[in-house]
Amino acid sequence: MKIYKTAVLPRDFEANGVACGLKRSHKLDLALFYSLRPAKAACQFTTNKILAAPILLDREHLKYSRSFRAIIVNSGNANCFTAEAGLKDARQTVTALSAALKVKTASILVSSTGIIGRRLPVQKIKQATPGLVAGLSRQGINKAGQAIMTTDKFAKAVSAEFEARGAVVRICGVAKGAGMIAPNMATMLAFILTDANISGDALKGALKSAVGNSFNCITVDGCMSTNDSLILLANSAAENDLITQKGKDFHAFRRALNYVCLELAKMIVRDAEGATKFIQIKVRNARDFYEARKIALCIANSNLFKTAIYGRNPNFGRIVAACGASGVDIKERDLKIKASPLDKREIFVEVAVNRGKSCATVYTSDLTPEYIKINAEYN
Amino acid sequence: MKIYKTAVLPRDFEANGVACGLKRSHKLDLALFYSLRPAKAACQFTTNKILAAPILLDREHLKYSRSFRAIIVNSGNANCFTAEAGLKDARQTVTALSAALKVKTASILVSSTGIIGRRLPVQKIKQATPGLVAGLSRQGINKAGQAIMTTDKFAKAVSAEFEARGAVVRICGVAKGAGMIAPNMATMLAFILTDANISGDALKGALKSAVGNSFNCITVDGCMSTNDSLILLANSAAENDLITQKGKDFHAFRRALNYVCLELAKMIVRDAEGATKFIQIKVRNARDFYEARKIALCIANSNLFKTAIYGRNPNFGRIVAACGASGVDIKERDLKIKASPLDKREIFVEVAVNRGKSCATVYTSDLTPEYIKINAEYN
Numbered sequence: 062m063k064i065y066k067t068a069v070l071p072r073d074f075e076a077n078g079v080a081c082g083l084k085r086s087h088k089l090d091l092a093l094f095y096s097l098r099p100a101k102a103a104c105q106f107t108t109n110k111i112l113a114a115p116i117l118l119d120r121e122h123l124k125y126s127r128s129f130r131a132i133i134v135n136s137g138n139a140n141c142f143t144a145e146a147g148l149k150d151a152r153q154t155v156t157a158l159s160a161a162l163k164v165k166t167a168s169i170l171v172s173s174t175g176i177i178g179r180r181l182p183v184q185k186i187k188q189a190t191p192g193l194v195a196g197l198s199r200q201g202i203n204k205a206g207q208a209i210m211t212t213d214k215f216a217k218a219v220s221a222e223f224e225a226r227g228a229v230v231r232i233c234g235v236a237k238g239a240g241m242i243a244p245n246m247a248t249m250l251a252f253i254l255t256d257a258n259i260s261g262d263a264l265k266g267a268l269k270s271a272v273g274n275s276f277n278c279i280t281v282d283g284c285m286s287t288n289d290s291l292i293l294l295a296n297s298a299a300e301n302d303l304i305t306q307k308g309k310d311f312h313a314f315r316r317a318l319n320y321v322c323l324e325l326a327k328m329i330v331r332d333a334e335g336a337t338k339f340i341q342i343k344v345r346n347a348r349d350f351y352e353a354r355k356i357a358l359c360i361a362n363s364n365l366f367k368t369a370i371y372g373r374n375p376n377f378g379r380i381v382a383a384c385g386a387s388g389v390d391i392k393e394r395d396l397k398i399k400a401s402p403l404d405k406r407e408i409f410v411e412v413a414v415n416r417g418k419s420c421a422t423v424y425t426s427d428l429t430p431e432y433i434k435i436n437a438e439y440n
Numbered sequence: 441m442k443i444y445k446t447a448v449l450p451r452d453f454e455a456n457g458v459a460c461g462l463k464r465s466h467k468l469d470l471a472l473f474y475s476l477r478p479a480k481a482a483c484q485f486t487t488n489k490i491l492a493a494p495i496l497l498d499r500e501h502l503k504y505s506r507s508f509r510a511i512i513v514n515s516g517n518a519n520c521f522t523a524e525a526g527l528k529d530a531r532q533t534v535t536a537l538s539a540a541l542k543v544k545t546a547s548i549l550v551s552s553t554g555i556i557g558r559r560l561p562v563q564k565i566k567q568a569t570p571g572l573v574a575g576l577s578r579q580g581i582n583k584a585g586q587a588i589m590t591t592d593k594f595a596k597a598v599s600a601e602f603e604a605r606g607a608v609v610r611i612c613g614v615a616k617g618a619g620m621i622a623p624n625m626a627t628m629l630a631f632i633l634t635d636a637n638i639s640g641d642a643l644k645g646a647l648k649s650a651v652g653n654s655f656n657c658i659t660v661d662g663c664m665s666t667n668d669s670l671i672l673l674a675n676s677a678a679e680n681d682l683i684t685q686k687g688k689d690f691h692a693f694r695r696a697l698n699y700v701c702l703e704l705a706k707m708i709v710r711d712a713e714g715a716t717k718f719i720q721i722k723v724r725n726a727r728d729f730y731e732a733r734k735i736a737l738c739i740a741n742s743n744l745f746k747t748a749i750y751g752r753n754p755n756f757g758r759i760v761a762a763c764g765a766s767g768v769d770i771k772e773r774d775l776k777i778k779a780s781p782l783d784k785r786e787i788f789v790e791v792a793v794n795r796g797k798s799c800a801t802v803y804t805s806d807l808t809p810e811y812i813k814i815n816a817e818y819n
Contacts, residue, residue, distance in 0.1 A: 109761065109765050110765075110769055110770050111760055111763065111764030111770065111772050112772075141757070144773060177756075177758075177760055177761065178756055178757045282743040282744065283743070284742055284743060284762070284765070285764070286761060364661040364662070365815055368812050369815065369816065371812065372816025372817055374817070377521075378521065378555060378557045379556075384490065385664070386664035428743075429812065432743075433808065433809050433812065436743075436751070437748065
């Protein structure tokens, strides 16, 4: 597997990012990811019961279409808690792009990120759409990666390549974070593009498993967003032999996709608002992966644990209390806790629970006065 | 119902508090609540899977005994995650008190609060026990209330009286907080004493219901402690006609107990570490009380909501996201949110969800840089 620490587009993809005026800062705020040929899609959305309008529209398109050509994303406004008007705005965004690209509306997916409860200024998006399309290029992926950012301090991108039967396949991912940290002004979004020739079932299976080990293993403040979306497009342009749910190529695809998802997820945690620490919590000897992850997330979401790490305070009692609060039937005598020195930026915590053979690793940040400052003042 | 904003002991109870040297500050750290006659007990303990040694011992005594005489409480050490040695230390505490009071060991209940994972200096407790017993008095309740404090800035006490058939019945409660806020250095403890003549079933039923509406409706940081305990003793000294689970007297008892529990619970939130706001969140029009409380607690535990209130930031999107994250199937169009002005110290948030007729109120505080400072530095 070959790794690029940047966004390198797979074959027959183009992208672009422009500033259409949604952000007061006049920074890039409208991104387009475009496939020159029909692509299959696999998506994972937030499990929040209140869903942003773009997710409702994507679900509709995913139900009626099997073939996708583009993803349009705006930052600066979440288009959430905007009722019927919000759904109409999302439709208008898609209709404008459909006309400019000359593709069907149902072949377009849409994402929004930003403040909740304010009407999307859709006129600005419509006006910017022709220029957004005209500027599409292979290098445009960097602008697109920037245009999806909100409070992110750096753009998050990674690419991986592997050899499949008949061709080299590439997977390229970009993401924006701050999402789990401040869901009302920002959300976790990730867009992953691949030229793999892969069956729809294999694509969905691989994505679900990759997300379970990456984006579902990170937490900053335990706050679940209304807009979290991961959209994966596969356009077959590598012209490799079809990857199905069995065999060596599927294994290689999964490995590369897991890598891309985990790297993007870790970057989101590294860029957490106000964070001074990057914390890995590994729970070992659990009955299964889900139990291990549940315990690890309970520790990672404990404000007391997070403030202790910020204060370089070796307070194991807080880890003990969080383990017991997870609901997993842990015995005191079975609990073993280890932690690396707390004066470093990277912290490793290992907890063994003596219940089985499974483990899970969760990534989180510390809770700092700066986090409170950022989120108290944002308006 | 007559209310006292202080601790006024019911008939045939005495109490005391001394400094036995567990706290470096030399403040009071050992409390005794004593009933001059056998009392019935009802208890509620933390649901954390890791239980402190005193809770394990109390469970044993509650299993084998129906008659109780005393509660001994130390602050400064939680006697938790201390394995077999911790249980032995709790037993020694009880044995020493049993000798001094000349009552059975199984008639004694014990609580501890303070740091997790350090051995209890039981020798200090044993040495102080004769003096603790010798100093028992009716006025001693104030010292006892102080001796259970850890990071509390004020002692928490309230009493209520009502007329039952044949007599005036009094209920007196003291509590210590900071518990839900910093469970490793402190925990929520409450001791409630009444001279009511009441059946065991009525006592337990009334307590369970009172706790569901008070102590289970408060949260500061969502961290569940290993030591949380509420112990209620009823010694029949009022000599009223026996209160059973039916009738006017049971109703009056419940009303007074609810009042005492809710007042103590609110005082704990008012004294939350670093708090600048006291926040009441009422969820209306839910299917049942539990659903309403679940949504309210999800809002109350959202770090983003809490920092917004600290920053006087009218960011309703954060309430929307928290409601949707509660898991309750709320429809966007049904959600109505109101809040009182954010520049006041007391904040009222009301959320209607249009699913039914039930409501619940939860009490919480804001999340502030001071909370982080206190918990980052404590060691």
